[in-house]
Amino acid sequence: MLFFLLLASLWLLASPAFAQEPAPAVSATTVATTLAPKKQLQAVRITESIKLDGQLDEAAWQQAPIATKFIQNRPNPGPPEKHATEVRILYDDANLYIGAVMHDISADSILRELTPRDNFGNTDFIGIFLDTYQDKLNGYGFFVTTGGVQMDCRYSPAGGEDFNWNAVWDSRTAIKGTDWIAEMRIPYSAIRFSNQPEQQWGLNFMRQRKKENQAFFWNEVKPAIDGFVNQWGVLQGVRDIKPPLRLSLTPYVSSYVNHNPLNEAGTRRTTTSFNGGADIKWGINESFTLDATLVPDFGQVQSDNQVLNLSPFEVQFNENRQFFTEGTELFNKGNLFYSRRVGATPIGFYDVTLADNEQLVRNPSDTRLLNATKVSGRTSKGLGVGIFNALSNDVYATVRHTETGQEREVLTQPFSNYNIVVLDQSLKNNSYVSLINTNVTRAGQTYDANVTGGLFRFANKKNSYAVDGRLVYSRRRGNVFGKQDQIDDQNGYKYLVGIGKISGAFTWGFNQGIESNTYNPNDLGILFGNNNISQSFYANYNKYKPFWKVNNLYTWGNITHTLLYKPTRYQDFNISAGMNTTFTKSFLSAGFNVNFDPAKNDFYEPRIQPLGTYYVRVPGSTNVGGYFSTDYRKKLAWDANGGVRVYGEDARLDRSGRVGYGLSISPRYRVNNKLNFRYSLDWNMSRNQIGFVNGGLDSGEPLDTAVIRTLGGDALLGRDPVDVLLGRRQVVTVASVVSGAYTFNNRMSLTLRLRHYTSNVRYKDFTHLRPGGEETRIDYTRNRDNTYNAFNIDAVYSWWFAPGSQVSIVWKNAGTNFLQANEATPLYFNNLNNTINTPHNNSVSVKILYYLDYLALRPKRV
Numbered sequence: 009m010l011f012f013l014l015l016a017s018l019w020l021l022a023s024p025a026f027a028q029e030p031a032p033a034v035s036a037t038t039v040a041t042t043l044a045p046k047k048q049l050q051a052v053r054i055t056e057s058i059k060l061d062g063q064l065d066e067a068a069w070q071q072a073p074i075a076t077k078f079i080q081n082r083p084n085p086g087p088p089e090k091h092a093t094e095v096r097i098l099y100d101d102a103n104l105y106i107g108a109v110m111h112d113i114s115a116d117s118i119l120r121e122l123t124p125r126d127n128f129g130n131t132d133f134i135g136i137f138l139d140t141y142q143d144k145l146n147g148y149g150f151f152v153t154t155g156g157v158q159m160d161c162r163y164s165p166a167g168g169e170d171f172n173w174n175a176v177w178d179s180r181t182a183i184k185g186t187d188w189i190a191e192m193r194i195p196y197s198a199i200r201f202s203n204q205p206e207q208q209w210g211l212n213f214m215r216q217r218k219k220e221n222q223a224f225f226w227n228e229v230k231p232a233i234d235g236f237v238n239q240w241g242v243l244q245g246v247r248d249i250k251p252p253l254r255l256s257l258t259p260y261v262s263s264y265v266n267h268n269p270l271n272e273a274g275t276r277r278t279t280t281s282f283n284g285g286a287d288i289k290w291g292i293n294e295s296f297t298l299d300a301t302l303v304p305d306f307g308q309v310q311s312d313n314q315v316l317n318l319s320p321f322e323v324q325f326n327e328n329r330q331f332f333t334e335g336t337e338l339f340n341k342g343n344l345f346y347s348r349r350v351g352a353t354p355i356g357f358y359d360v361t362l363a364d365n366e367q368l369v370r371n372p373s374d375t376r377l378l379n380a381t382k383v384s385g386r387t388s389k390g391l392g393v394g395i396f397n398a399l400s401n402d403v404y405a406t407v408r409h410t411e412t413g414q415e416r417e418v419l420t421q422p423f424s425n426y427n428i429v430v431l432d433q434s435l436k437n438n439s440y441v442s443l444i445n446t447n448v449t450r451a452g453q454t455y456d457a458n459v460t461g462g463l464f465r466f467a468n469k470k471n472s473y474a475v476d477g478r479l480v481y482s483r484r485r486g487n488v489f490g491k492q493d494q495i496d497d498q499n500g501y502k503y504l505v506g507i508g509k510i511s512g513a514f515t516w517g518f519n520q521g522i523e524s525n526t527y528n529p530n531d532l533g534i535l536f537g538n539n540n541i542s543q544s545f546y547a548n549y550n551k552y553k554p555f556w557k558v559n560n561l562y563t564w565g566n567i568t569h570t571l572l573y574k575p576t577r578y579q580d581f582n583i584s585a586g587m588n589t590t591f592t593k594s595f596l597s598a599g600f601n602v603n604f605d606p607a608k609n610d611f612y613e614p615r616i617q618p619l620g621t622y623y624v625r626v627p628g629s630t631n632v633g634g635y636f637s638t639d640y641r642k643k644l645a646w647d648a649n650g651g652v653r654v655y656g657e658d659a660r661l662d663r664s665g666r667v668g669y670g671l672s673i674s675p676r677y678r679v680n681n682k683l684n685f686r687y688s689l690d691w692n693m694s695r696n697q698i699g700f701v702n703g704g705l706d707s708g709e710p711l712d713t714a715v716i717r718t719l720g721g722d723a724l725l726g727r728d729p730v731d732v733l734l735g736r737r738q739v740v741t742v743a744s745v746v747s748g749a750y751t752f753n754n755r756m757s758l759t760l761r762l763r764h765y766t767s768n769v770r771y772k773d774f775t776h777l778r779p780g781g782e783e784t785r786i787d788y789t790r791n792r793d794n795t796y797n798a799f800n801i802d803a804v805y806s807w808w809f810a811p812g813s814q815v816s817i818v819w820k821n822a823g824t825n826f827l828q829a830n831e832a833t834p835l836y837f838n839n840l841n842n843t844i845n846t847p848h849n850n851s852v853s854v855k856i857l858y859y860l861d862y863l864a865l866r867p868k869r870v
Contacts, residue, residue, distance in 0.1 A: 041472060041512045044228035047241035049075045049211060051097040051104075058098065062182030062189050064107045072096035072107075078215060078224035083559035083590065085231055085552050089224045093215045095134070099246055102863070106150075106192040108134045110215060118188050119218040119641070120154035121681045122751035124759065125808065126171050130641055130678060131155060132218050134190045137163075137240055139210025140201040143390045143434040144238035146337075147210060148199055152179040152190050155681070156754035163237050165440060165465070167337030174334055175199075176256075176812040176859060197254045197863060202388035203294045211243035218641060221595055231552045234471055234510040235438045254291025255862035258812065260284065262305050262855040269847030287331070287857075296385030296393065301331045304377050306351070308804070308818040308853055316767035316796035318699055318739065320612040321536040324348075331380060338384050338394035338430045341442050342461045342478055345396075345428055346534035349448075351377045354403045354421030355489050361418075362407060370406040375421050377401075390434035398426040402451075422489075423451040426532060437467045439474075448531040455486030455495045457531035461502075472512065477505035482529050500527030500538065508546075516547040525574040525618065537612050539619050540579070541571040554592055562599075563587040572611055575620045580608040588635075595641070600634035607656070613700050614732045614777055622732060624698060625781040627656040627666070640676075647674040661775070661783060663736065666696040683750050690743040701733045701774070701792055711790035718786065732777035735792065741767040742836055755808040765798040766839040768832065791829040797843040798824045812859025823848035 052072040059066070075095040080087045091111045098105040110132065112118050121129035135151035149169070151159040162173040175198035181190045201207060213226040227241035264281045285303035292298055309328035317323050325348055327333050332347035339345045353373055360368060380398035387393075403421035408414070425448070432442040442463040449456045461480035467473065480502040484495045501524050508517025525539040544566065551561040565585040572579055588599025606628045614622040633651025648671075655666035674688035705712040716731060747761040770793045775783040801821035808814050823846045833839060 041230075041232050041470070043233060043239060043471075044079075044230065047075070047227045049073060049095075049097060049226075049241065049243055050245040051099050051243060052245065053247070054098045054100050054105075058105050058191075058193070060178055060180045060191050060193055062180040062191050064096075064109065064189060064191060068098055069096055069107050072098055075213060075226050078213070078226050079228040080222060080224050081214075081229050081231070082223045083221060083592070083595075084554050086228075089215075089222075091217070093134070093213070093224065093226075095136075095213050095226070097243065099249065101249060102195060102252065104194045104196070104246075106136050106190070106194070108190045108192075108213070110134060110188050110190070112186050112188070112217070112219075114186050115183060117186075117217075117219045118154055118183060120183075121678065121684075122155045122754060123153075123157055124749065124751060124757040124806065125157060126159045126174070127157070128159065129153070129157075129684075130218055130681075131157075131216075132188065133159075133214075133216050135159075135214040136192070136194075137210070137212040137214070137237075138199060138243070139237050139240055140199055140207075141386055141388060141390060141434075142208060142210050142242075143386070144210065144235070144240075145434050145438060145440065146386060146392070147237045147240070148175075150175070150177060150192060150194055151214075152181060152192060153754075154181055154183065154188050156181045157751075158754070162335065162337055164337035165438075166341045169236075170337055172330070172333035172336075174330075176861070178811055195863075196249065196252050197256075197291070197861070200291075200295055200297065200385055201251060203251055204388070205248060207243075207246040207249065209243040209246070210237060210240040212240035221639075221641065232512055232550070234467075234474075238438055238471070251291070251294030252863055254289065254297060256289045256812075257286055257860045258289075258857050259286040259860070260305065260855060260857045262307070262853055264307060264851060264853045267850040269849070292383070292385075295387050296383055298381065298383045299331070299335065300379060300381040301377075302379050304329075304331060304380065305855070307851070308816060308855055310761070310802050311763075311800040311820060311822060313743075313763065313765070314798040314800075314824065315765060316741070316769070316794075318702060318769070320615055320700070322534075324534055335382070335384060338392050338432055339382070339396050339428050341430055341432060342444050342463050342480065344444055344446055344459055344461055344480065344529055344533045346530075346532065349530075349532050349534075350380065350398045350426050351375050351400060355454075356418075356420035357405075359490055360405045360407065360420065365410045366407050367410055368405060369408045369415065371420070372403050372405070375400045375403050375424075386432075386434075392430070392432035392434070394428065394430035394432070396426070396428040400424045400426075419452075422454060425449045428532070435466075437469055438471055439466045440464070446529070446532040450486075450489075453487055454489045455484055457528075458483045459529045459531075459533065467510065470511075472509060473507075474510045475505075475507050477503070479503045480527070480529065482527050484528060484531070497526040497528045500524045502527050502529075502538075513551065514547070514549050517545070519544050522573060539573045539611075541573050541576070542568065543570075544568040557592055558589045559592050559595075561587065561589045572609075572620060574618075577611075577620060578609060579611065581606050595639040596636060598634070598636040600632070601651075602633075603631035603653075605629045605631075609781065615700055615704075616732060621779045622777060623781050624700075624734065624777065625658075625660075625783075626698075627658050629653050629655040633670075643678050645676050647676075648672065661785070663696055663698070666698075668692070668694045668697070682752070683748070685746070685748045687747075688743075688745045690741075692739075692741045694737075694739045696772070697737055697739055698734055699737065701735045701771070702794075703792075705731045705733055709790060711788070715786060715788055733788070734775045734777050734783060735771045736773050736775075737769055737771045739767065739769050740834060741765075757806050759802075759804045759806075761800075761802045763798075763800045764840060764843060766795065766836065766843070768795045768834045768839075769793060770832070770834060793829060793832040795827040795832040795834070795839060796824070797827075797839050797846075798822075799843045799846075799848070810859065812857075812861075814855075814857045816855050816857075818851075818853050818855075820851045820853075821848050 050073045054068045078089045078093045095108040121131045123129035131153040133153040139147040147163040149161045160175050161171040177194045179192040215224045229239045262283045266279050283305045288300045290298045306329045312325045327347045378399040382396045384394040404417040427447045429445045444461045446459045459482045463478045465476040482500045504521035506519035520543045523538040523540045527538045546566045548564045568582045570579040584603040586601030590597045608626045609623040611619045611623045613624045616622040631653040635649030637647045638645045650671040653668040670692045672690045676686040678684045743765045745763045749759045751757045774788040776786050803819040805817040825846045
């Protein structure tokens with residue numbers, strides 16, 4: 009298979025499509041996949057000052073060339089705009105100025121909902137895109153809505169469109185008759201560019217007319233062409249500007265009041281804390297920037313969505329800490345960096361050993377960071393360099409002797425250093441090669457980890473075909489934490505190679521990959537299961553222009569086959585397909601998908617290492633699902649999706665009726681342009697699911713002891729006795745989220761989010777899993793039913809009182825309970841009542857950030 013891929017890759021590279029020859033004449037059938045001609049706009053240097061007021065009444069604006077004649081991108085790609093957009097660019101030694109006039113039919117046609125920063129709402133907007141190194145892969149986006157709400161983002165092959173990136177810039181908007189006007193000032197300190205006498209940047213503009221759900225670009229962006237930044241025009245005329253000294257300090261102070269309702273011995277219910285630190289941003293040169301956070305405080309980030317985890321894999325949580333979401337596109341190359349590892353739960357959190365007459369008094373669940381630093385940038389030759397480093401301190405659990413009161417500390421996390429180095433070279437034709445290294449070094453007698461990966465993507469001159477791949481090596485050395493045993497997965501590797509057609513109405517691709525049985529990137533990355541050989545083929549056929557009663561049509565199909573790598577055994581085979589579209593008049597989006605799974609072997613569910621001997625047989629199944637989403641321009645809009653998976657009969661045991669259901673409903677209501685509410689309900693039920701009984705068998709439980717003795721009889725049959733207990737169960741999970749937002753103005757907002765989650769597990773019978781997937785029923789009477797509840801409130805008041813400066817007040821309320829055996833209840837409202845009445849942790853915090861820019865503070869020259 010690998011030989012076939014390499015042979016096909018060489019054939020494509022040698023074919024005329026990849027040859028560096030003049031492109032042939034464009035025929036009518038190839039227009040959709042040919043780049044539009046690149047428009048050019050001349051910027052005008054100014055010496056007079058520009059007042060940012062949304063008026064464009066300075067004389068310089070009238071002298072600048074106009075970017076106009078925008079082309080529609082959605083819902084119907086291709087036609088010119090009917091209501092003209094006019095954009096001009098000015099510049100001086102410190103800033104780029106953008107002045108835009110958006111003509112319309114009437115003032116009522118200009119929608120202007122207010123939202124918090126970086127949130128698109130029911131509103132018009134204008135945006136500018138800059139590719140300052142003109143590598144056609146990486147760029148910046150700056151947007152402003154009719155209400156003056158700012159949004160900014162970075163574009164890259166690794167991160168796509170990343171709105172977690174924030175810059176400090178300014179803007180003003182105004183509505184004048186049937187037009188609306190936007191004026192933007194982007195300081196050079198907000199972007200990076202080379203130190204050249206004359207700059208030539210990639211440039212594009214985007215306008216949204218929400219009234220008609222239309223989006224337009226100045227330089228046409230064709231949806232059938234792979235890539236976005238490569239479809240921008242050119243900004244010319246920017247001369248004799250110097251990359252400024254980019255140096256800023258954002259100190260913070262924060263104060264917390266925490267209330268813990270549990271009155272444990274030796275602990276206080278109410279505690280207070282006062283914190284201080286700073287974020288530093290320093291432009292090392294015109295290309296590279298250092299970002300550092302000293303004594304960071306992440307206590308105000310949104311609470312994690314806690315769930316009951318019945319799977320053999322860990323739960324992956326979203327990253328909500330701004331330092332780890334902003335400007336990290338280089339570090340996300342190859343998906344080798346899972347930022348939640350930095351400051352995560354200590355590696356010895358669950359392994360604190362207690363002696364007789366001892367109790368655990370304190371066991372911190374988070375690792376406090378001392379600092380974190382990242383250096384990133386891209387040279388004028390297209391070489392991207394990223395360096396990330398973070399330090400975390402020792403973490404100790406506190407154990408107390410119940411009789412003497414004497415306390416001792418147990419190390420759960422040693423002093424650790426986290427490091428990432430990335431080299432990413434941009435090439436022609438939307439191509440690149442990258443090298444990534446991640447490293448975790450821990451103090452003391454435990455293990456260190458290192459992962460090195462290489463990535464590539466080569467596309468032909470027409471950007472119609474591409475070959476891509478990656479090769480990753482993982483290395484771990486040392487002892488298991490808290491033990492003398494050596495780490496047993498010292499060396500491992502992963503590779504993936506693919507080939508495909510990437511542009512046009514019809515696209516396809518083929519991929520093959522291997523993850524060895526000892527491949528482990530999880531010290532700084534995340535991988536749910538290794539020991540795999542996989543092959544997949546996908547094909548898509550899309551219609552981007554309106555036809556019949558719809559605006560577009562997207563269809564896809566996929567075939568995947570996986571094997572266990574060592575020993576080589578069948579795992580899974582999957583066929584899936586689907587489609588979605590948007591209706592022309594109602595703007596109702598809808599789609600469906602189908603999935604066929606023949607019988608498969610689940611080697612991970614038994615939780616037995618090494619993989620291969622024990623596995624759970626899963627009968628064949630069919631899944632059908634669908635969704636719809638109504639027009640968000642309406643005050644009341646709905647999102648809904650649902651699906652059902654039906655399993656075949658299990659011939660070995662009487663297990664008929666295995667089925668899974670899922671339903672999600674999410675209405676949203678916009679009261680006015682400042683106030684909105686949203687509710688989401690997710691309901692899932694698995695009936696007659698077969699799975700590992702969490703916790704396994706406990707020799708301290710009398711009802712378990714008898715079963716353990718019975719299972720030990722396997723030794724007489726020449727088999728190793730392994731206590732793998734499977735249960736047939738019904739699992740019902742309900743998650744409800746209510747959220748609301750009131751936006752006072754474009755700099756001040758109040759948001760509220762309430763979440764209740766409940767999951768109920770009720771067992772019907774049990775089996776003992778033997779090697780080869782063999783199951784035998786056992787007489788096991790211990791009640792293993794359980795119910796998990798979680799409740800969170802996050803209320804956030806945010807005021808951006810100056811560019812880059814913010815005051816935030818946050819209230820958090822959190823409570824969980826885990827009910828087992830006879831206490832577990834499947835009744836939803838009983839669980840809701842129990843959760844609300846369970847003692848909750850409460851926290852109120854105030855945090856003040858103040859942005860200090862060296863360029864604004866330095867003495868003015870006379």
